[in-house]
Amino acid sequence: MQRRGDGFSFHITHPDEFQTMAGKREFTKTLETGEKSVAILKILMLAAEL
Structure with missing residues (x-):
């Protein structure tokens, strides 16, 4: 989780095998x-989907 300006964003690095297929190193x-507490809850929900 990173703070960017007034909000938060979620970043995760793809495994090497997936980077070739996706053409990206990172999912953002x-x-x-x-609000940090809301951001944490959103990360948990997003991680469950991945």
């Missing part, structure tokens, strides 16, 4: 909140 998602 804006959490659309400025």
Whole structure:
């Protein structure tokens, strides 16, 4: 989780095998909140989906 300006974003690095398929090293998602407690809950929900 990173703070960017007034909000938070979630970053996760792809494994090497997936980087070739996806063409990206990292998955990034804006959490659309400025509150840390809400951002943590959103990360947990997002991680469950992945």
